[in-house]
Amino acid sequence: MRALAPVAASALLLSGCTGGGLGGVRGGPGGAGLGDPLFPGLGNGGYDVRHYSLTLAYDPGTGRLDGTAEILARAGRDLSAFNLDLHGLNVREVTVDGAAAAANRAGDELTVRPRNDLTGGRFFRTVVRYSGTPRTITDADESEEGWLRTAGGALAVGEPAGSPAWFPGNHHPSDKATLDLAVTVPRGLTAVSNGEPGSRTTTAGGRTTFVWRSAEPMATYTAVLAIGRYRQTSSRTPSGLPVHTAVEHSVRESLTRRIPELTAWAVERFGPYPFSSIGAIVVPDGAVGYALETQNRPVFPVSYLTPEILVHEIAHQWYGNSVTPESWKDMWLNEGFAVHAEWMWLAEFADTPLAESFRRAYEEDANWAFPPADPPSPARISASPVYGRGAMVLDKVRQSAGDEAFSRLLKGWAREYRHGNASTADFTAYAERVAGRDLDPVWETWLYGDGRPARP
Template sequence: MRPSRRPAARRRATALRREAVLAAVTVASAALLGAAGPAAPGTTGAPGAGDPYFPLSGNGGYHVRHYDLGLRYDTSSRHLAGRALLVARATQPLTRFDLDLSGLKVEGVTVDRAAARFTRSGQELLVTPRRALRGGEEFRVAVRYHGTPRPVTDPDGSADGWIPTDDGAFVAGQPQGAMTWFPSDGRPEDKSSYDITVTVPQGRTAVANGVLAGQRTAHGHTTFHWRETRPMAAYLATATIGRFRVQRYTTRDGIQVYNAVDPRQARAAAPVLRKLPAVLAWESTLFGPYPYRAAGAIVDQVPDVVDSLETQTRPVYVCAPDLSTLVHETAHQWFGDFVSVTTWKDIWLNEGFATYAEWLYAEQHGGDSAQKTFDALYARPASDDLWAYPPGDPGSGGNLFDTPVYERGAMALHELRRAVGDRDFFRILRAWAAGHRDGHGTTTQFVQLAEQESGHALNRLFHTWLYAEGKPNSA
């Protein structure tokens, strides 16, 4: 995620506060695949995954392998009708489990085609299947639902999830917005393949993740079928809808590019989007091969939202991005999407890395060196917001997507680069992406990898730049 170049910062955003194919998926954490065992009466999945910042985000007791979402959206009434089929595996015996779903009315739930009992409690949809599920058993959950989706309000006051626009909807789910439009397991570490089918009034375009698998128009409506076969966290899914100009092509490396641009942003966006193939190629030389078959951009016009987001394969932008923003969100395809955080406490692993990619791009394309950028930041006084809190533990309030996580997180990486040298530094970045591919990681694991690859003791460096309060004594 990267705040747009608009004057207002994310934490000051207030305009929306009142609107409150099945692919085999390789997941890095073996804990997601629990051992089989007999069902035990009274065994329920936890209502949350225990994230220190969002304790009710995600659920315990199962892993979702695949989501098949069928949506129909009326852009005039803003009514959404949905059908979600989740293919999951129980990681423990289950007599009940939860799904994350906010606001929308549930019409019915089945588990393995048998009607299941369900109740609602806040953002939790509690499902009791007709029979207990054994640990290790694969099962299918189907949920029918409808209503007017409304975004959730994050701790910093900004809107998150399904956000209505004047011609459709802008759908960006970080950190907890996926539950505003489909029932899910909202843990960033729970990654799944997706089929997303969206029917909209003719003349509108619905854009989601991965490759466009089909498109048809009949009776005044157009249906778009998108397929993402690589593992994806729920918050990285999108189904953005609007009147878009569409551009499609394939890069020299065989990446299928699909750009959807609001006509009001087309002129400003065109020069930057033309650079996407070159940015993909440049980042691939630094971070390893591009992880996905598809790429592109969704450029919408959303005046009351200040954040763009690295939705997998196809980032969403609230207005025409500048080149630095394009570099940032594209870098997230490796750092944030290909390798996700395990908990939101480690968000600097996403944002610090993508910010440092901006520094590297400038350095290698005629701009300021990374050292000059670092020095300018370090020159800020101790009272500056840059030093307001440590990026390795930003807290559960409005700090998750603010300056220290981005800029001081990037400074930590630059200090690592200075300590180990360019050869080891870039090997560490490539090894991080390759070693945690399609999975997730933690700061502790990154520090261990950096020490292993470089042969340096680095705990003190990372403590200073990620966890120490205030401005470090020396650069």
């Protein structure tokens, strides 16, 4: 689906979003999953979230998280009940439009039954108060996400299914929403998240509350929260875009100074930057096992700080974060574009022509395990074909359409689906429209074909 332009939560509340409960409404339950081909249980049917407001307090000593999630959503049809995704944690209270609601847990599903049925088309406000020790989630590929405890703090990352470990929501990439976050932590610690920094206040007992606001919609898997001792710096790109960087106090690095330069390079090639700021969160090696494109504040273990990986995660702000996959089968639209951005940067600054990067990817056996648009299982959505062969698909489009048309495609694709969702079918249709020709040989051989084709 295409996401609507972001609308302030206060504006929605003022427009009469009092929920349902009109006499005579007889709704049915919302779906407990959206039927994603790889993650069928993720997400929930029957409603569309527009805004999350999270109020959290975390104690690293005990590992306890206390949270209140306020979720503003629009009912897609008459609802007698709806579901939220939540992993672990104890739910103390749920209200819908200020009235107590029944809530039942079954695994990672929290089923909420409002006092009155919700009328389709109306906005409603759900508040969930919860607490407990948030958990680390081990993915099918054995990587870890969710809530990762660090020395004296924590790091919360969510791709593909980790965000339910720290807040309830509609955790599928097709339901994007804006996010406000207020986090209270012990004296001396900092809380860093997506979006723009707001107030910083000292509370009773010397604890500090940090506020962050994301005005552009995001898929919940791109949300991040880093708690610890961080050195924060602010600068601007040549065009004036704010750059907010947080580096864990034990880390010594210098490459984040290149973020303004690399972002300016990306803007020239991909079009207007889609968010209100850029930056990075840099953590020690071992805090997390990968770099991640969390929205406008990507996460980097220090050993991942190379120019190529910086370019990769910056490119994701256009391809993956602003233009978000419709389903997890479309993951190659994130990674193929980001790897191809690396190839473009290497061609300009490291004397590595695009043809050489293509050749290396072609000769890598792992890239031919399966077609990039058809990962066979959740364990394979971050496997080599999604990255390397995905980039080869894009370069084959470039070779077929020409450099000028490909440049229009890079900018136009980011503009056409800005802050929305797109599928592989959307992309193939768009690419053929820009190229002005049928590209079936590219799709049949490089995107969907089995095995390695003859050397190009």
